[in-house]
Amino acid sequence: MLLSEALELLAEHGSEAKxxxxxxxxxxxxxxxxxxxxxxxxxxxxxxxxxxRHEGSELRIGAMTRQREIExxxxxxxxxxxxxxxxxxxxxxxIRTRGTxxxxxxxxxxxxxxxxxxxxxxxxxxxxxxxxxxxVPARDFFLGLFTTAVQxxxxxxEVQLPVAERGQGFAFDEVSRRQGDFAIVGVAAAIxxxxxxxxxxxxxxxxxxxxxxxLNAAEGVLIGRxxxxxxxxxxxxxxxxxxxxxxxxxxxAEYRRRMxxxxxxxxxxxxxxxxxxxxx
Numbered sequence: 001m002l003l004s005e006a007l008e009l010l011a012e013h014g015s016e017a018k019x020x021x022x023x024x025x026x027x028x029x030x031x032x033x034x035x036x037x038x039x040x041x042x043x044x045x046x047x048x049x050x051x052x053r054h055e056g057s058e059l060r061i062g063a064m065t066r067q068r069e070i071e072x073x074x075x076x077x078x079x080x081x082x083x084x085x086x087x088x089x090x091x092x093x094x095i096r097t098r099g100t101x102x103x104x105x106x107x108x109x110x111x112x113x114x115x116x117x118x119x120x121x122x123x124x125x126x127x128x129x130x131x132x133x134x135x136v137p138a139r140d141f142f143l144g145l146f147t148t149a150v151q152x153x154x155x156x157x158e159v160q161l162p163v164a165e166r167g168q169g170f171a172f173d174e175v176s177r178r179q180g181d182f183a184i185v186g187v188a189a190a191i192x193x194x195x196x197x198x199x200x201x202x203x204x205x206x207x208x209x210x211x212x213x214x215l216n217a218a219e220g221v222l223i224g225r226x227x228x229x230x231x232x233x234x235x236x237x238x239x240x241x242x243x244x245x246x247x248x249x250x251x252x253a254e255y256r257r258r259m260x261x262x263x264x265x266x267x268x269x270x271x272x273x274x275x276x277x278x279x280x
Contacts, residue, residue: 001045003128006155011130013039015152020044021064021103024095049102049157054079061159063102071096079163082121082170082188086113089172092180102156105141108148108211111182115142115212117172118159119204120188126158127151135160142211168192168200169274171267174207175259177250183207184251187215187263191222193275198222203235203264208245208256217242218264227272236265 010017016038020026029035043049049064052073059079061070070076070087077084090096090104090113104114105125118125118138125136127150141149150156164170174186185207192200201222203215218239225231245256 001042003046003048003155003157004130006041006043006046007128007130007153009039009041010153010155017041017152019106019155021106022066022099024091024099024103025107025109026103043155052076054163057163059083059161059163061101061161063105063156063158064100065102067096067099067101067104068093070101080121080161081164082172082190083117083161085170086117086172086186086188089113089174089183089186095180101159105159106148106150106156108142108146109182110145110210110212111184111186111207112212113172113174113183113186113188113206116186116188116204116206118161119212119214120190120202121161122202123162124160125149125156126160127154128157129154133157139214145210164278165192167194167275167279169271169276169278171270171274173263173267173270175263185245185256185259185263187260187267189264189267189271191227191268191271191275193227193272193279196226198225198227198231198272201268203239203268205239205243205260205263208243208260213243215239215242215260215264218268222268227269227276229269232265232269232272235268236261239264 018037020040020042049062051062053060123138172188174183188204190202201219206212218235221235240257240261245253247253
């Protein structure tokens with residue numbers, strides 16, 4: 001199938017149609033009768049949506065690129081190390097072998113790793129319909145629980161992420177009940193250090209709300225400060241106070257707040273250390 005054919009099907013069937021990418025979330029939902037759709041538009045043979053390319057200051061990844069391809073890509077490790085680090089924590093190998101980056105982002109599970117990554121990197125999501133193409137910043141893409149800016153006649157076709165620059169460091173970590181489970185809490189960090197001070201900081205978290213979110217207040221604590229343990233501890237405390245997680249069968253709200261603090265301190269410190277090394 002060509003991308004143009006898939007777009008024609010979506011335009012014809014509208015909200016009755018559902019896109020099938022890797023199927024690692026959609027197929028179980030259908031098996032449990034949690035979703036029923038009149039038409040499935042299978043993108044698995046749309047080869048033009050599976051690629052990893054470095055163009056200028058961006059790494060461009062086709063939406064049908066398998067998570068396993070991202071995991072083993074030297075280009076991803078070198079140019080967007082945060083994505084590489086987070087991908088290693090996505091589920092289990094069989095799932096990563098079938099799952100796609102576009103499918104994960106479009107599903108918008110609040111506990112998934114990729115939404116936090118694209119937020120921390122301030123990536124751009126490219127959407128296409130039969131009428132044309134539009135670019136949506138990550139901050140505007142995730143609208144609510146399992147809800148994104150993708151319209152019924154659109155397909156997420158590409159993820160655009162800035163490549164790492166000198167003086168930048170990145171880190172991702174999460175807490176889960178078992179390795180491969182969805183994160184109870186996960187935190188991504190992108191830190192820039194220059195002249196012995198933190199000149200840029202982006203922190204995001206998954207598992208603490210209906211969508212992945214930026215930890216703006218904690219970022220503000222870090223900017224202009226020396227990368228020191230007490231600074232990271234202050235940012236961690238501010239981050240924990242800024243989130244309003246819910247309790248569920250996996251963890252209560254207070255535990256999640258404590259994990260936000262622990263992970264922010266850990267990943268901010270690690271990212272800053274990497275930034276100092278990269279700047280030398």
